[in-house]
Each structure stands twice: as structure tokens, then as C-alpha cells.
Amino acid sequence: MKPEHMSLADAGDGKVRVEASFAAADVSSVFEVVRRILAYTNVIDSTSDEDIMTLLVEKLGQDEVESRCAEGVPAMLVSWIVDALDFETILDPVIVDAPQPTQGAPYALAVEVTRKPRYELSSYEPVRVQLPEQKVTDEEVEGYLKQIVLDHAAYVETEEDRPVRPGDRVNVSISTLRGAQPVEHLTSPSRSFDIGEGWFSPEFDENVTGMRRGETKTFEFQALGLHSKNERDTETLTCTVTVRSLAEFTPPQLTDEWVASHIEGAKSVGELREAIRARMAQERAKPDEEALLRPVAQELSRRLDAPISDALYEKVVNDLIYQISGQAEQSNLSLDDYLATQGMDREAFGAFLMERAREAILEGFALDSYADHFGLDLADADLDEVFLEMTGGRVAAASSLREQYEKGGHMYEIREKARRLKANKHAARRAVLALG
Structure with missing residues (x-):
């Protein structure tokens, strides 16, 4: 229309x-x-x-x-x-x-x-973003190392004469009856399963737990019938189980020899630790684009000298109040209770609104100026990107939301968001990053 x-x-x-x-x-x-x-x-x-x-x-x-x-x-x-x-x-x-x-x-x-007024930035050179230095702690390195070891763990058959424990993998011969009739899919001379992983019912696992290798036990347990329609629609089965063997989840011994033969690029535990530390530090030194957007917009806004009218300031403050009140409502909290979860009272909330409104206005104008300077034109994909962001990446929901905006005549709101987002990402890709 x-x-x-x-x-x-x-x-x-x-x-x-x-x-x-x-x-x-x-x-x-x-x-x-x-x-x-x-x-x-x-x-x-x-x-x-x-x-x-x-x-x-x-x-x-x-x-x-x-x-x-x-x-x-x-x-x-x-x-x-x-x-x-x-x-x-x-x-x-x-x-x-x-x-x-x-x-x-x-x-x-x-x-x-x-x-909307148009302004010029004092400079369009790449912005410099100071990233906080995030040291990699010894605890983080050890946690990463532990996970590597666990990723190489495997079930190893044990000869120890001990009872079956949760987490064990057992091999059993099993014979199951429904009344006097054998249950085919629960009858086998050799069947392996992990205790506690839900391969059978919890009741079944409880009966096998505590058995030893070579031990035979007959018991009844409740199981879903072949034609069950809900979890309460069960039948009683009689089962005879003999434990043939058991294996336990065993991580490898962390030695220099094991590292040299299993981890590419490291010949010892010490080298692996240093490689982990270097990799984690490198990942932190390169934040993803999304993490850079706000700092980049803030830096651009510092290059802008623009007056803010009382009317615009009041509108943005009211928009923020509406947005935050909606978040409180979604959390089933009063506004005061919601603010308390954010560590604010009414006085602190008022100060936050004034500062955030000012920042939002200046950042938006700065991004407008940046887009004008570099001639950033919008493509349809740029609009779709905004709708995806608004719906948490859900494609179907984004398509439905776009249809609502198009039918309601509100695409001008999306064009503004899309152009500012495009400018922000353009500036983020040019940003000079500095640590510490």
C-alpha cells in the first residue's frame, strides 16, 4: 500500500x-x-x-x-x-x-x-578498540587438558571381582518372558549396555547394579508395552540375567609418551599445556564481530558533536522504559523487583536511562554518518539479517515478522536498523584492536 x-x-x-x-x-x-x-x-x-x-x-x-x-x-x-x-x-x-x-x-x-538531522564525524579513519587483557588461568588450562583426556577415554574390560556400578558397560546373557512367552527383542545370549544411560528402564538398571561377573538373577520389572501410548502404559516382564563381563570408562594415563603418540604437535605434557594456553589466549585476543559492535559504535560516537533535542531525548527514554517494563513483565516481576535483579533501585534506574538514552542517540547518529560517508546501500539480505536478529535466528519466525512489518507499513524502521547495523559491521571489520 x-x-x-x-x-x-x-x-x-x-x-x-x-x-x-x-x-x-x-x-x-x-x-x-x-x-x-x-x-x-x-x-x-x-x-x-x-x-x-x-x-x-x-x-x-x-x-x-x-x-x-x-x-x-x-x-x-x-x-x-x-x-x-x-x-x-x-x-x-x-x-x-x-x-x-x-x-x-x-x-x-x-x-x-x-x-532526521545529518552530521559529519570528525574522522572516518578506522577506530581503535582497546580490548581488556584476559589472562588464561592455570585452572582453565587444567580443565581443558582434563577434557582432552576424557575425550580419549574408552571402556576397558575389568578383571576385578567387584559389583556392577553405575556408569559401567556390562555384557549379559538375557532371557525375558511376558507371561510364558519369550520377548524376542529382550532375549539374547550376548547384549551390552551402559548402566544409567537409559538403554533399559531405571528399574532394570537397579536390579543389575550390584551383580558380579558370572552371577545370575531373575527379577520382574515394568516396561513399556509394544503398543503403549504413554509412559504409564506399562507391563510386567520377568527377566533372567547373567553378567558375562563388565567394563569401566577409563581415561588414559596422562604421560609424555601418551601425548607424543596421540596429540599432534605436542611431544610432552608440558608442551601440551603451553599449546592449550596459547590457543586459548589467541581465541580471546580475537573477539567475534558481534562482541565488537557496541565498542565500535561507542568509539564512533566520540567523533560526533551533535545536539540532542529534548523531544528526541524524551522519546528514547520512554522507549527504553517500555522495553525494560516488557522484560519485567515477561519475567513475571514488578518493575522494582526486576530492577533489583539488575542491581538497581529507582534512582539508579533514572541515571541509567539518562546515560543510555544519550549513548543510543549519539551512536545511532554516528552510524548514520558513517553509512552516508561510505555510501552503504541496503540489499534485501540486509533487511533479512535484522529480522533474523530480532527473532533469535529463527528463519520461519523472521519471515513471519517481516510479513507483519510489510503489511503494517513499518519497513522504514527496519531500513534504519539495517543501515546502522551494516555501518557498524563495516566499521568493526576495519577496527584496530589493541590488548591491555
């Missing part, structure tokens, strides 16, 4: 008055969306065979429905006006003239938008 016609007039102080008109068919579509939203918020079945308008009038009354549509239709059309502009805006658009809309008729309204 796009406005059929738009005219722009300078309103002073960076503001632009936009008059836009929409086709009758588009207006009717928006009426339908507003009514469905009304139905949803008022718990009315919008999938009913009855006309939604009829259901709404029955519940809310004719005057209330018309009043809600008179507010809702222009409000939804505003996003399509902003989306159609050939410049970026800040602040929320303000409706300055919105007559009563009529179903099935063209519609025109006027809004006031604020152009």
Missing part, C-alpha cells in the same frame, strides 16, 4: 508537513484491519460467519465503533506515509488534519514529520 499522492511543505525547525491521499480500496482494507483489531481486543470471534461489524456494534454500540475507526484508520495510514518518504525521520509523526474516514471512499490527511 502506498499513498496515491503526497505533497510536502517545509514547516520550519526541521519539520515537514505531508499531505497524503489514499485510494478507496486501500482505505477499506485499513477499515477491515482496524475492525479485526477491535474484535480481538474485545474478545470477539473474528472468524465467525457473522459480519464483524455487526458483532462489534452488538457489543460496543454504533457510536463507539465509529469513534474507534475514526481514530484507528488515520493512525494506521500514517505509517504508510512515513514509509513512502524519501528521507529518514525522527520522533513520532503527528497527525495535524484527519477528517472522518468513510468506508469505500478515498481519504486524505496531513501529518507533520521531523527530518
